[in-house]
Every structure is written in structure tokens, then in C-alpha cells.
Amino acid sequence: xxxxxxxxxxxxxxxxxxxxxxxxxxxxxxxxxxxxxxxxxxxxxxxxxxxxxxxxxxxxxxxxxxxxxxxxxxxxxxxxxxxxxxxxxxxxxxxxxxxxxxxxxxxxxxxxxxxxxxxxxxxxxxxxxxxxxxxxxxxxxxxxxxxxxxxxxxxxxxxxxxxxxxxxxxxxxxxxxxxxxxxxxx
Numbered sequence: 229x230x231x232x233x234x235x236x237x238x239x240x241x242x243x244x245x246x247x248x249x250x251x252x253x254x255x256x257x258x259x260x261x262x263x264x265x266x267x268x269x270x271x272x273x274x275x276x277x278x279x280x281x282x283x284x285x286x287x288x289x290x291x292x293x294x295x296x297x298x299x300x301x302x303x304x305x306x307x308x309x310x311x312x313x314x315x316x317x318x319x320x321x322x323x324x325x326x327x328x329x330x331x332x333x334x335x336x337x338x339x340x341x342x343x344x345x346x347x348x349x350x351x352x353x354x355x356x357x358x359x360x361x362x363x364x365x366x367x368x369x370x371x372x373x374x375x376x377x378x379x380x381x382x383x384x385x386x387x388x389x390x391x392x393x394x395x396x397x398x399x400x401x402x403x404x405x406x407x408x409x410x411x412x413x414x
Contacts, residue, residue: 236260237261238261239258239259239260239261240258240259240260240261240263240296240297241256241257241258241259241348242256242257242258242259242265242296242299242301242302243255243256243300243301243302244256244273244301244302244303244304245301245302245303245304246258246273246274246276246278246304246305246306247281247303247304247306247403248276248305248306249306249311253274255273255274257273257317259296260296261296261297262295262296263295263296264293264294264295264296265280265283265291265293265294265295265296265299265302266293267280267281267282267283267293268280269306271304276306276309277306277307277308278304278305278306278307279304279305279307280302280303280304281303281304281305282302282303283299283302284299284300284301284302284303285298285299285300286300286346295392296310297389300329307331307368308331308332309328309329309331310328310329310330310331310367310368310370310371311326311327311328312326312327312328312329312367312370312371312372312373313325313326313337313373314326314327314372314373314374314375314376315345315372315373315374315375316376317351317374317375317376317377318376318377320348326405328352329349329367330367331366331367332366332367332368333366333367334364334365334366335350335353335364335365335366335367335370335373336350336363336364337351337352337353337360337361337362337363337364338350338352338362340378341375343375346377347377347378348375348376348377349375349376349377349378350373350374350375351374351375351376352373353365353373353374353397354370354371354372354373354374355369355370355371356371367414
């Protein structure tokens with residue numbers, strides 16, 4: 229009979245830089261020496277959820293996977309909250325702000341939004357790679373939302389009149405002469 233003694237690997241302290249929007253927080257975490265870190269892995273720390281964005285070593289390499297013993301620093305970004313920049317445009321004036329929402333919240337182009345007691349329409353959603361003027365996007369994928377003032381009823385009516393053109397029922401210079409020319413008795 230043999231007695232087998234299992235020993236846990238020695239704990240090791242790994243340094244982290246946790247990015248929470250504009251703020252970066254230094255953090256240290258004790259892990260097992262045989263722990264392996266991978267870019268994209270999610271973990272909890274400081275009562276928040278983080279995703280590994282970069283693994284730093286002593287040389288210039290950018291590995292996607294490393295054992296804890298080879299890591300100099302782990303970089304991670306907060307993923308349990310989405311921060312979305314918004315740009316509001318009203319003709320020549322524009323201003324920006326930022327909102328914090330659940331990363332799973334879906335935004336759609338054309339949606340009417342209230343902001344500071346005023347009405348705005350989502351014109352475009354930009355992911356940082358491309359934009360959509362007609363689609364939907366989850367908050368976690370949005371880099372910026374563009375909003376414009378929706379047109380008033382009067383602006384819609386004027387635009388509709390212009391789009392219809394100058395024919396039957398609309399007033400335009402020379403209308404009577406035009407009608408006489410084309411409405412000749414046969």
C-alpha cells in the first residue's frame with residue numbers, strides 16, 4: 229500500500245490592469261501556478277465582470293494564451309456594463325454625451341428617444357468597424373449612436389409636396405397656360 233499526497237500548486241500573484249471606461253485600476257490576484265490565461269476569458273474581480281484583452285510577457289510577444297508563471301501583467305476590460313457615446317445633431321449644432329447600459333440592450337435605427345426633455349431619432353449605429361442606418365445592434369457592439377431631430381409635421385408635409393413635383397392640384401407659375409395647352413377640345 230502506498231500513501232499518495234496531493235499538493236496544490238504553489239500560489240502565485242498575478243498583476244492586472246482593469247479598465248473600467250476611462251479609469252484603469254491596478255489589481256493583484258492570487259492564482260495557482262498552473263493556471264492558464266487566454267485572451268477573451270471572463271472573470272470576476274472588484275464586484276464586476278472583466279474580459280482579458282491582452283497578456284503581457286517580459287518580451288515583445290503578444291500571446292493569446294499563457295500559463296500564470298509566464299505572465300508579467302494581464303490587461304482586462306469591464307464587460308458587465310456597456311458605455312456608449314452618443315452624438316446629437318440639430319442642423320449646425322451638435323453635442324455629445326455617454327450612457328451606461330446593459331451590454332445586451334438592443335438599439336434600432338429610427339427609434340425615437342427622449343433626452344433632456346427633447347425628442348430625438350436614432351439616425352445611425354456605429355460599431356467602430358461599420359455603421360448601419362436601418363438595422364439593430366446590441367449595446368456591447370456599439371461604439372457610437374448618432375441622433376438627429378425628427379422632422380416636424382410641417383417639414384414632412386413640405387417635403388412630401390416637393391417630392392410629388394409640380395403636377396395636378398399644385399400651384400405653380402404658368403399652370404393655367406399649361407392646362408389650356410393640354411386640355412384642348414378635340
